[in-house]
Amino acid sequence: MEAIVQEIQDLKKQRQAIILAHYYQWPEVQDVADIVGDSLELAKAAARTEAEVIVLCGVHFMAESAALLAPEKTVLLPESSAGCPMADMVGEEQLVQWKEAHPQAKVVAYVNTSAVVKALSDVCCTSANAVQVVASLPKEEKVLFLPDRNLGAYVAAQTGRELELWPGWCNTHAKVRMGDLQAAKKAYPQALVLAHPECRPEVLAAADQITSTAGMIRFAENSTAEEFLIVTEEGVLHRLQQACPEKKFYLATSKLFCPNMKKTSLRSVRAALKNMKPAVAVTPAVRQLALQSLQRMLELS
Ligand code: 13P
Ligand code: SF4
Secondary structure (H helix, E strand, O other): OOHHHHHHHHHHHHHHHHEEEEOOOHHHHHHOOOOOHHHHHHHHHHHOOOOOEEEEEEHHHHHHHHHHHOOEEEEEEOOOOOOOOOOOOHHHHHHHHHHOOOOEEEEEEEOOOOOOHOOOOOOOOOOOOOOHHHHOOOOOOEEEEOOEEEHHHHHHHOOOOOOOOOHHHHOOOHOOOOHHHHHHHOOOOOOOOEEOOOOOHHHHOOOOOEEOOHHHHHHHHOOOOEEEEEEEOOOOOHHHHHHHHOOOEEEOOOOOOOOHHHHHHHHHHHHHHHHHHEEEOOHHHHHHHHHHHHHHHHHOO
């Protein structure tokens, strides 16, 4: 075992820590984690862990969600500047104004949002349960969906609901254009196309399956197909290949790289455990409201 991996394991024991990593992390970071998952699975793992310390290898909103769900634990985000540009596309003031313009509406917030935005929302969702969450709201209720317009449009089509969409997007998934997908399909004509709902609508329309990262893994495991074209951040290929070593996975384009997700390294994980920082916490007033939105989501999924 590499020395740094051993050091991380030793520190983890000493600190009574658990390491949670998102599927978009570097393979070596995924391999050192106790649990690798999508944002829903990581939130659930944070809520149930008995560890004293949670090291969240992902981006800021994921660490905040862990802090909301496990307030008595120390939550460490190894790279404090690892944010989600899409989550930053909606701020408190803008959301207050949007709500004022639609006073009767319910607000559904993708978990890719700050705790303050979650606190101003009625219920959260992830890409794995967004359809289920919106479908659970009474039909006569108007719904404001934020911040991802692509996920929102997909959910609207799936539920037959008219949603008001916030004009946000993911810088990584939106980079994939039809030309990229057409070229990849030409190179791998046998492959089934699995796309994340954050992709552009025209890319989603050309996909065989639209699903979250965890959904892609389940789909590939249960499918009789042998080859898959993956249209989400490249990190997920590591887990896909581990789960289905006999199948072939191709990334639709090398543009599918999230620079924020890739900030975390083994060195930063070791430093976080050694120094017990950077820690992420949420003020009690924000927590009380944001937690309600997150818990409503967890009750539904
Ligand atoms: P998942 O909800 O599939 O984990 O995706 C999170 C994310 O950041 C997508 O870009
Ligand atoms: Fe945010 Fe997109 Fe990166 Fe996910 S892939 S963390 S949505 S920028």
